[in-house]
Amino acid sequence: MSAALPGRTHAPEDPARPFPMRDLWWLVPGFALWFTALSTVYALHHIGCTFGWSARTIHLGLAAALAIHLAAIGILCRIELRRGASRDFGHTGRFMHWVILGTLLAALGKVVLTLAPALFLSVCL
Amino acid sequence: MTDAIDQGATPPAGSALRLHRELSEIWRTGPGLQRLAAVNHSILGIRFMVTALAFFAIGGVLGMLTRVQLATPMSAFMDVGTYNQVFTMHGSIMLFLFAIPMLEGIAVYLTPKILGTRDFAFPRLTAYGYWCYLFGGTILTVSLLAGVAPDGGWFMYTPLSSNVYTPGINADVWLLGVTFVEISALTLAVEIAVSTLTMRAPGMSLDRMPVFGWYMLVTAFMMILAFPPLILGSILLESERAFGFAFFDPTRGGDPLLWQHLFWLFGHPDVYIIFLPMAGLLSTMIPVLAGVPLAGYRAIIVAIIGLAFMSFGIWVHHMFTVGIPHLALAFFSAGSAIVAVPTAVQLFAWLATLAQGRPRWNVPMLYVFGFFSTFVIGGLTGVMLAIVPFDWQAHDTYFVVAHFHYVIAGAVAFPLIAGLYYWLPLLTGRVAVYRLSVPAFWLIYIGFNLTFFLMHLVGLLGMPRRINTYPDFESWTFLNMLSSVGGFIMTIGFALVVVDLIAQIRYGRRIRRDPWHAATLEWAMPIPPAPYAFASLPHIEARADRINVGTLAPQLARGEGYLGATRNGWQETLGVHMTSGAPEQLIVLPRPTYLPLWTAIATAAAVLTMLAKLYPLTLAMAAVTAGLFVFAALNAGLDRDHGLLPVGRGVSVPVHTECAHPPAWWALVFTLIADGTLFTSLVFGLLFLWVAAPNWPPVAVPDTGLALSLVCILALAAAAFFARRALVRLVGRQAPRLFIALAALALLVAIGVAVVLIGGIVPRPSDHALGATAAALLTFLALHAGIGLLFLLVATLRLASGRAGPTRTIDLRLARLWIDYTAITGALAVGLVLALPALVALLGMRP
Numbered sequence: 013m014s015a016a017l018p019g020r021t022h023a024p025e026d027p028a029r030p031f032p033m034r035d036l037w038w039l040v041p042g043f044a045l046w047f048t049a050l051s052t053v054y055a056l057h058h059i060g061c062t063f064g065w066s067a068r069t070i071h072l073g074l075a076a077a078l079a080i081h082l083a084a085i086g087i088l089c090r091i092e093l094r095r096g097a098s099r100d101f102g103h104t105g106r107f108m109h110w111v112i113l114g115t116l117l118a119a120l121g122k123v124v125l126t127l128a129p130a131l132f133l134s135v136c137l
Numbered sequence: 138m139t140d141a142i143d144q145g146a147t148p149p150a151g152s153a154l155r156l157h158r159e160l161s162e163i164w165r166t167g168p169g170l171q172r173l174a175a176v177n178h179s180i181l182g183i184r185f186m187v188t189a190l191a192f193f194a195i196g197g198v199l200g201m202l203t204r205v206q207l208a209t210p211m212s213a214f215m216d217v218g219t220y221n222q223v224f225t226m227h228g229s230i231m232l233f234l235f236a237i238p239m240l241e242g243i244a245v246y247l248t249p250k251i252l253g254t255r256d257f258a259f260p261r262l263t264a265y266g267y268w269c270y271l272f273g274g275t276i277l278t279v280s281l282l283a284g285v286a287p288d289g290g291w292f293m294y295t296p297l298s299s300n301v302y303t304p305g306i307n308a309d310v311w312l313l314g315v316t317f318v319e320i321s322a323l324t325l326a327v328e329i330a331v332s333t334l335t336m337r338a339p340g341m342s343l344d345r346m347p348v349f350g351w352y353m354l355v356t357a358f359m360m361i362l363a364f365p366p367l368i369l370g371s372i373l374l375e376s377e378r379a380f381g382f383a384f385f386d387p388t389r390g391g392d393p394l395l396w397q398h399l400f401w402l403f404g405h406p407d408v409y410i411i412f413l414p415m416a417g418l419l420s421t422m423i424p425v426l427a428g429v430p431l432a433g434y435r436a437i438i439v440a441i442i443g444l445a446f447m448s449f450g451i452w453v454h455h456m457f458t459v460g461i462p463h464l465a466l467a468f469f470s471a472g473s474a475i476v477a478v479p480t481a482v483q484l485f486a487w488l489a490t491l492a493q494g495r496p497r498w499n500v501p502m503l504y505v506f507g508f509f510s511t512f513v514i515g516g517l518t519g520v521m522l523a524i525v526p527f528d529w530q531a532h533d534t535y536f537v538v539a540h541f542h543y544v545i546a547g548a549v550a551f552p553l554i555a556g557l558y559y560w561l562p563l564l565t566g567r568v569a570v571y572r573l574s575v576p577a578f579w580l581i582y583i584g585f586n587l588t589f590f591l592m593h594l595v596g597l598l599g600m601p602r603r604i605n606t607y608p609d610f611e612s613w614t615f616l617n618m619l620s621s622v623g624g625f626i627m628t629i630g631f632a633l634v635v636v637d638l639i640a641q642i643r644y645g646r647r648i649r650r651d652p653w654h655a656a657t658l659e660w661a662m663p664i665p666p667a668p669y670a671f672a673s674l675p676h677i678e679a680r681a682d683r684i685n686v687g688t689l690a691p692q693l694a695r696g697e698g699y700l701g702a703t704r705n706g707w708q709e710t711l712g713v714h715m716t717s718g719a720p721e722q723l724i725v726l727p728r729p730t731y732l733p734l735w736t737a738i739a740t741a742a743a744v745l746t747m748l749a750k751l752y753p754l755t756l757a758m759a760a761v762t763a764g765l766f767v768f769a770a771l772n773a774g775l776d777r778d779h780g781l782l783p784v785g786r787g788v789s790v791p792v793h794t795e796c797a798h799p800p801a802w803w804a805l806v807f808t809l810i811a812d813g814t815l816f817t818s819l820v821f822g823l824l825f826l827w828v829a830a831p832n833w834p835p836v837a838v839p840d841t842g843l844a845l846s847l848v849c850i851l852a853l854a855a856a857a858f859f860a861r862r863a864l865v866r867l868v869g870r871q872a873p874r875l876f877i878a879l880a881a882l883a884l885l886v887a888i889g890v891a892v893v894l895i896g897g898i899v900p901r902p903s904d905h906a907l908g909a910t911a912a913a914l915l916t917f918l919a920l921h922a923g924i925g926l927l928f929l930l931v932a933t934l935r936l937a938s939g940r941a942g943p944t945r946t947i948d949l950r951l952a953r954l955w956i957d958y959t960a961i962t963g964a965l966a967v968g969l970v971l972a973l974p975a976l977v978a979l980l981g982m983r984p
């Protein structure tokens with residue numbers, strides 16, 4: 013409870029290097045990829061139907077789009093896991109690692125749950 | 138470089154009182170009419186909140202009028218035309234003039250205090266946003282009195298809102314008035330984002346930031362991304378109404394569904410934009426009321442980031458009945474249902490906090506309880522509506538009206554009143570003596586549920602929304618009557634709250650410090666807060682929502698933190714590293730000025746002349762507005778270098794004008810994110826029309842001059858190059874003037890070519906949507922190049938006056954960033970226009 017008392021100069025556990033500002037962007041790609049997955053599936057389906065692609069082609073296209081997005085998020089997860097182990101930015105770093113990993117994993121689950129079932133439906137109805 | 142005055146920051150042995158006097162003198166806003174020049178966040182925050190409450194009252198009266206009309210069948214109280222205006226204005230006022238500005242007011246007032254800083258980054262912009270809000274809201278309200286208020290429903294669907302079906306100015310009032318008000322939403326969003334990221338108490342790393350800061354940050358970014366589609370849609374629809382551009386007219390290759398997509402791309406996130414700050418209030422109050430720290434801090438942060446993104450991917454659930462393919466319905470449905478998960482994470486975190494602690498059953502807690510029950514009901518009916526077959530039955534019935542009032546009225550009103558009672562002692566220095574708030578709560582609670590719960594039932598019985606009257610069906614009549622009675626009970630409750638609040642403000646018992654044993658920084662200051670908020674800034678060494686206010690407050694008042702002394706009469710605060718919170722720059726904030734007021738008046742004049750269809754005058758007024766912005770930029774910052782200045786506790790940092798990334802830099806970056814969203818929405822619009830709209834391809838074959846287009850792209854690239862060179866020269870202490878002039882010349886060429894290209898577009902913008910979107914893309918380019926010229930103008934003038942120089946380079950760097958962005962989007966825009974013939978040819982391959 014002794015937070016924020018002016019008088020002491022610095023907290024001993026402060027990391028030598030601060031968590032890089034640039035890496036804040038890592039909060040974005042997980043769910044952003046979910047959004048692009050959704051938009052791609054939506055648009056691809058629409059375009060396929062407009063131009064009269066066969067149901068098989070459309071299904072394959074959608075599955076490919078989904079797979080690419082899942083792979084992308086998966087790769088990001090791996091990178092973040094590795095970085096969490098290899099870099100030390102003190103308490104802020106540990107916190108950001110947790111939150112970034114959380115968004116990536118949640119996004120992964122979200123892509124599977126929301127988009128995968130739709131692939132089993134009939135197209136262009 | 139530094140002189141004796143600059144060194145004044147060593148904490149004097151003097152008393153807290155002397156420091157208070159000195160700071161008050163520096164930060165004061167003059168009395169009387171000079172209050173119109175206020176730029177202080179405490180004053181403006183309260184102004185936003187009070188104005189929003191006034192609009193809540195107006196909107197509430199309109200809501201009650203609808204209930205009077207609907208209380209009995211075949212009512213003759215209002216005619217159809219009036220009723221349409223009344224319910225449209227009710228919804229529009231509640232959302233655009235109450236809910237959003239309210240959250241802005243809360244953000245402006247509380248965020249700097251909770252984050253331990255003295256003000257927001259751009260006080261003059263806050264003031265400008267406030268005036269835009271006030272003037273825009275006034276235009277909308279006056280239109281109601283004049284009987285020409287918008288009447289097409291709060292989401293203004295085309296073709297109803299096109300000038301074929303709404304020939305009067307009603308829809309124009311909405312499109313222009315709401316867009317005007319949204320200026321304040323965008324400016325504040327940028328400001329909140331920049332300030333929470335760069336202006337916190339030293340040592341407040343992101344993991345120590347109170348969860349309220351996270352809520353505000355996420356909300357701000359949602360606003361940055363959500364408002365541009367709405368603003369774009371409004372501009373396109375207004376240009377269709379005013380100049381006959383064919384964006385939404387299906388007979389000319391447009392599509393009304395494009396409006397729906399753009400609107401709901403904003404509209405659904407909007408619900409969360411309104412809800413998240415309220416959740417932020419709850420997450421701040423509940424731990425204090427329960428007497429234990431908040432459970433699940435990190436989980437909440439992941440949840441709200443997830444929620445923010447998810448809310449952008451489910452807009453189609455407002456369009457389940459427009460004929461979207463089943464496959465798409467399936468995933469939008471799933472996405473909508475899953476949004477319940479992050480919401481539930483927060484709900485359970487609050488419940489866990491309450492379960493761990495010993496909740497005090499005081500007034501705020503009572504309203505928190507009201508929130509829980511209404512929000513859960515609203516959430517559950519939301520999941521019901523996310524299920525497509527159910528939505529097909531319930532769409533556009535009173536069930537939907539019931540649902541959204543539970544989520545946006547209940548989940549806003551209850552936390553808001555809880556928050557008012559919780560923070561009023563801070564605002565006024567008084568606590569309540571009467572307990573009118575308790576009977577008021579029960580009236581509101583019972584009235585609310587009576588009014589809106591019954592709407593579920595009458596909706597399921599088939600009553601459509603937006604009807605001004607109905608035949609005497611036994612079941613409908615009774616429920617409607619009861620619902621109206623509930624409305625009156627609720628209104629009496631709200632009136633009692635108002636009386637109670639006024640009583641507390643005027644006659645409450647005076648207090649000197651925090652009555653709740655809170656643990657956040659806003660209580661570690663004199664109550665009510667002085668204009669400078671903190672006499673000195675705290676140093677944070679642990680989570681900033683577990684602070685011992687009682688010991689910290691007097692230390693800060695004595696000037697023992699950072700900036701515990703005055704210097705040069707500057708309004709000082711600290712800028713910190715975004716993630717670690719280490720102090721990086723000394724931010725010197727501007728003094729009170731009438732400039733925001735004048736600029737907003739000029740903007741209002743532009744809007745009004747546009748409403749009156751006096752377009753040449755509109756252009757003139759827009760030029761005046763731009764001129765005032767340039768003028769404001771001229772005397773920003775400082776006119777000489779100061780080097781490193783001591784800020785207390787042995788730390789020295791440069792003034793923000795001498796830093797590579799002062800707040801203005803980030804403001805431009807975030808503005809460009811908003812702008813990029815607008816551009817992306819425009820590109821989406823074009824592609825959407827291409828695949829989905831009827832009457833494509835157009836009869837006339839599109840054709841754009843290749844040579845001219847290339848000249849345009851080259852000119853933009855050249856401008857970017859010259860701007861870059863100018864900056865390099867400035868940093869190298871050589872005169873950059875020649876390159877600035879060359880960059881300006883290149884931009885002028887780009888503008889000229891774009892205008893010629895627009896003039897030659899085939900098919901004409903009024904003949905086919907293809908021409909209209911091509912014109913929109915090229916206009917976007919020309920406009921941005923024009924603003925680029927303004928950036929260069931500001932840089933030139935400031936270099937001449939000595940405000941900019943080799944060490945104070947921000948002006949040229951902003952210009953460079955803007956021109957880079959213009960070059961990239963401009964090249965994309967021209968490229969897309971060039972690709973149009975190919976796109977049209979592709980359409981020939983349709984079966």
Ligand code: HEM
Pocket residue numbers: 196197198200201203204224225227228229231232235236289290291292538542545546549550588602603604624
């Ligand atoms: C004073 C309490 C309120 C009452 C009695 C009330 C009543 C109503 C009624 C009866 C309608 C349906 C009009 C129709 O479809 O014909 C309506 C619509 C609406 N209300 Fe409320 N309301 C209240 C508060 C609020 C609040 C606090 C908000 C938002 C913060 C809100 C937002 C809306 C919106 C967005 C609509 C849709 C308007 C439209 O269909 O275009 N209301 N309200």
Ligand SMILES: [Cu+2]
Pocket residue numbers: 404405408451452454455
């Ligand atoms: Cu929605």
